[in-house]
Amino acid sequence: MFSELIDEVPSDSSFKFNFSAKDNLCTIDFQTRAGSRILDGYRPPFDATPVSRLRRAGGLLIGKTNMDEFGFGTFCTNSGYGVPRNPFDIERSCGGSSGGAAAAACLLEDHLSLGVSTGGSISCPASFCGVVGLTPTYGRVSRYGLVDYGNSLDKVGILARSSSMIKNHFPTIAGSDPMDPTSCAQPTLDLDDTQIDSIAVPREAMENIHPSVRDSFLRALDIMRDQLSIDIHEVTIPSLRFALPAYYVLATSEASTNLARYCGMRFGVRGDDVTQHFNDYFSSVRSKNFGKEAKRRILLGTYSRMVGFRNRYYLKALSVRQTTISDYARVLKEHDVVATPTMPFIAPRFSEIERMKPIEMYRADFLTVPPNLAGLPHISVPCGYVDSMPTGMQLVSRHWSEGTLLNIANLWEGVFQYRFPGAQQ
Ligand code: GLN
Numbered sequence: 001m002f003s004e005l006i007d008e009v010p011s012d013s014s015f016k017f018n019f020s021a022k023d024n025l026c027t028i029d030f031q032t033r034a035g036s037r038i039l040d041g042y043r044p045p046f047d048a049t050p051v052s053r054l055r056r057a058g059g060l061l062i063g064k065t066n067m068d069e070f071g072f073g074t075f076c077t078n079s080g081y082g083v084p085r086n087p088f089d090i091e092r093s094c095g096g097s098s099g100g101a102a103a104a105a106c107l108l109e110d111h112l113s114l115g116v117s118t119g120g121s122i123s124c125p126a127s128f129c130g131v132v133g134l135t136p137t138y139g140r141v142s143r144y145g146l147v148d149y150g151n152s153l154d155k156v157g158i159l160a161r162s163s164s165m166i167k168n169h170f171p172t173i174a175g176s177d178p179m180d181p182t183s184c185a186q187p188t189l190d191l192d193d194t195q196i197d198s199i200a201v202p203r204e205a206m207e208n209i210h211p212s213v214r215d216s217f218l219r220a221l222d223i224m225r226d227q228l229s230i231d232i233h234e235v236t237i238p239s240l241r242f243a244l245p246a247y248y249v250l251a252t253s254e255a256s257t258n259l260a261r262y263c264g265m266r267f268g269v270r271g272d273d274v275t276q277h278f279n280d281y282f283s284s285v286r287s288k289n290f291g292k293e294a295k296r297r298i299l300l301g302t303y304s305r306m307v308g309f310r311n312r313y314y315l316k317a318l319s320v321r322q323t324t325i326s327d328y329a330r331v332l333k334e335h336d337v338v339a340t341p342t343m344p345f346i347a348p349r350f351s352e353i354e355r356m357k358p359i360e361m362y363r364a365d366f367l368t369v370p371p372n373l374a375g376l377p378h379i380s381v382p383c384g385y386v387d388s389m390p391t392g393m394q395l396v397s398r399h400w401s402e403g404t405l406l407n408i409a410n411l412w413e414g415v416f417q418y419r420f421p422g423a424q425q
Helices: 049-056 099-107 123-129 163-173 211-228 243-261 278-289 292-305 311-334 350-354 358-363 369-373 402-415
Strands: 002-005 017-022 059-065 089-093 111-117 132-135 155-160 198-202 231-235 337-341 378-386 389-396
Touching: 002 099, 017 049, 017 099, 049 059, 049 111, 049 163, 059 099, 059 111, 089 350, 099 111, 099 123, 099 155, 111 163, 123 132, 123 378, 123 389, 132 163, 132 402, 155 163, 163 402, 198 211, 198 311, 211 231, 211 337, 211 378, 211 389, 211 402, 243 292, 243 311, 243 358, 243 369, 292 311, 311 337, 311 369, 337 402, 378 402, 389 402
Parallel strands: 017 059, 017 111, 198 231, 198 337
Antiparallel strands: 002 059, 111 155, 132 155, 132 378, 337 389, 378 389
16 A cells, blocks of 8 residues: 555654655655656655645654556556555455555554545545545645646545544645645635534435445435434535536546656656657657556547647536536535535455446546535545445535534544444444
8 A cells, every 4th residue: 555665663753643645745755656657766855735744743754655647546556556455355446546545544543644636536545445535625735746637626635544633634734835826815724613404415416326335325314314413405416417527528638738747857767768869759758657547548638628629628628617616506505515425336346447447437436526626625434334345425515614524524423433444343
């Protein structure tokens, strides 16, 4: 699950807590490879803002966690550095793309994992590994020092065994940072307890969910209603059906431009023959060192932005994004949170993933993508166990209201017991 790990914990232990960082967050003392062979050997001369803030607060960075190459994936099977295994069952996926981060949060007690989500990469692995994963509002946490996937979508968040761990440390990483202008217009973080009265459950979210995962989600809603006295309302959010294709157009468009900088000159690996024409040199380094999924996304993203196709794909996707934002705003005016299952199935076996087509893998993200497209904060909490594997519930709230999510997660933990592998049940 770690792509690099500290050699030895310093004995002078003046550290207050330990944490790990997903490998797309720059760190001085470890390589930063974002799961890609093309960044092999890259040692940034600086720390990403969330990393430097945790260190300043007394945190010990113990290592970098494995991930899908540049965040491209849902099962952590697209890393250039091996595949992390699910702590509940090593034949199954950890989820992606922050798979290593979720496994570390699950296996290590009192551990804080920094993760990153573009289209669900915190919620998905949190759900598959049975931990809590908070994805903040877009712009709440500085992206300075993050290896970009899609700049209009990327968010740094936290995975841990409980919401209280996240609540303790989230204020440290949140807040404006002059190095990332998108973080500078945020309102003050308010984590005071708020009253939670009403949960909206979109009808569209109950389609194509594995029956046992749906049952475990419905049981969780019953507990919320009966034991926490929260009203549950069925609503409709039609754009949930279109958010997924819009996301893949926008995310790959942004990714394909971001990947242009990896050409064997400035970061990471070098090619062997520098006497080649520069075009041949760049092509040979990129062909050799990008994985299959990265190449697929460069093609897809470049195509969607091409003159002649831009109106049909990129601009249309932008308008779906706007509709998704308005749809959520309408529902969140009347309800405190929107709840759905996090993933449509439990963590799949690697043998099952091998048989999946790319489009089937993308489809698995249909519930984690929409809040990301809208820049809304969301949290995934374990809500049941099917075949001894965890299932997750995803809660989405209004922009900047991370406090609501941590509050409802805390109430949930008062009535539902999480399980961890190896622990006495
Ligand atoms: N699975 C989605 C993708 O591959 C989301 C990944 C992410 O959030 N980094 O784009």
